[in-house]
Amino acid sequence: MQQRSEETKARILDASVKLFSNHGYNTSSVDDICAEAGVSKGAFYHHFESKQALFLALLDGWLKTIDNVIEAAKDKTVPEIFMQITEAFPYIFESAGNHLPMFLEFWLQASRDEEIWQASIAPYRRYHKYFTSLIKRGVEEGSFVEVNPEVASRLIVSMAMGLFLQSLLDPKGAKWEKVARESATMLVNNMMSKEE
């Protein structure tokens, strides 16, 4: 039963990505998504409170790659954790390609609803906190040079969001996975103690 429920949820998520990217966020209704996924409206609302909640779940799923790497690496040294995140980071761009209008429409709707808005900007605040504490640990254990953890974390999160925005605005302008890997590696190498 649990398994079937998870399959239904996955089907709804798959169907919504397909509809949102092909027809836009605004024009794809909950009815459309249910029809595409072959599920009842009851099943939809069992899993998601609203279309906006569904979009937030898509965002979360999409960031899950990074979260899983962070979780799996938590007992390693700080440079090792960074290296593993740097390896995983480019993969979030694969799912972003050509999805600009979908993001714009969602953000535009979200910007008019305080609760949805707070939920949609929560991940980037969470990553800022996470990197601040990780860099602090790196400086304390001596594997990182003496940087201001708060500032260095802003720099990392800004780079990630800037790469993401560019990959949305100009999907064919560069090989974004490659650019992401190279930029992240350069930034992390710059922060690592040369004596290591």
Place this chain on the structure above:
Amino acid sequence: MQQRSEETKARILDASVKLFSNHGYNTSSVDDICAEAGVSKGAFYHHFESKQALFLALLDGWLKTIDNVIEAAKDKTVPEIFMQITEAFPYIFESAGNHLPMFLEFWLQASRDEEIWQASIAPYRRYHKYFTSLIKRGVEEGSFVEVNPEVASRLIVSMAMGLFLQSLLDPKGAKWEKVARESATMLVNNMMSKEE
């Protein structure tokens, strides 16, 4: 006569910023902008081909601060140029605050029109080229460490766009001018030769 024409243009630009940020890009018509600016439609179309062209002019004006600094600094050494850009960079955030919906609406429209789209992403491509050649010069003259200019330039542009996106998404989440200054300084310092 030239002066009066420039004044008219400036009045249209001022009126459009006011309307776009208060009422949105989509709902503010050319008629509304003319009424707000106290100019005729003929005067509007003398200066701007369309509402989209007007928005592109706003973007250009907004990046002008950076362009002016780049132009004024062009005969200085590479670290000096970077320092001056780093000083000027935070000021572009002052005008960005609370303007998210305006940008989203414009981008959404622009994403459906290839010509407008190319024009709206031109600045970031231009900055990528500029920083690549500047960093190359810095490495050649020995004031910068041996970095890959292409990658380092991506990192700089990504940081700038990420900061810009965050300041739009979360205007009250941080003092973005301060964050921008600190992040840019850290990034440039990391690239500068320690022997200098």
